[in-house]
Amino acid sequence: MKNLITLLFASSALVTSFLATSVTANEHAHGGVVIEHPWSRPTPPGTPMGVGYLVIRNHSDRDITLISASTPRADHVSIHETLMKDGVMRMEPLDDGLAISAGEAVELKPLSYHFMLEKLTAPLKEGEDIPLILEFEGAEAIEVELRVQSLDADMKGQGMDHSGHTMDH
Numbered sequence: 001m002k003n004l005i006t007l008l009f010a011s012s013a014l015v016t017s018f019l020a021t022s023v024t025a026n027e028h029a030h031g032g033v034v035i036e037h038p039w040s041r042p043t044p045p046g047t048p049m050g051v052g053y054l055v056i057r058n059h060s061d062r063d064i065t066l067i068s069a070s071t072p073r074a075d076h077v078s079i080h081e082t083l084m085k086d087g088v089m090r091m092e093p094l095d096d097g098l099a100i101s102a103g104e105a106v107e108l109k110p111l112s113y114h115f116m117l118e119k120l121t122a123p124l125k126e127g128e129d130i131p132l133i134l135e136f137e138g139a140e141a142i143e144v145e146l147r148v149q150s151l152d153a154d155m156k157g158q159g160m161d162h163s164g165h166t167m168d169h
């Protein structure tokens with residue numbers, strides 16, 4: 001019995017690691033449009049706005065446009081672009097949506113395109129999955145879940161753990 005349990009555990013671990021490198025649970029395919037790595041950041045209590053990031057891959061043979069998004073966790077979701085203007089960082093809404101040409105991919109990420117979740121109903125907490133519905137022109141709507149990740153997790157993911165360093169240089 002013990003051997004069986006060990007075997008089951010080993011094989012499920014194998015499956016998990018295999019899935020992690022190919023198709024993860026938060027990767028969605030819809031008619032040639034694939035959403036990868038939907039994520040967000042925790043918000044401090046009282047902060048009315050959260051962010052949303054993900055990658056949109058358009059494997060279809062026609063151009064599509066992300067026109068809007070919505071979530072039960074916020075009153076309104078805008079699509080923003082972060083721009084540097086006259087040395088000042090500012091965000092601007094993409095009123096005409098975000099175009100993704102056939103065969104292209106666009107990444108919504110920090111300091112670039114992003115979702116702004118406005119008037120949150122409650123703070124976004126680390127480890128939560130925030131449902132988000134993406135509406136397209138030229139493609140079906142897709143529902144994803146933004147995994148709320150801490151800044152720390154983000155840093156570790158990029159191998160930027162400086163905890164072993166001293167500050168004397």
Ligand SMILES: [Cu+2]
Pocket residue numbers: 080081091114115116
């Ligand atoms: Cu913004």
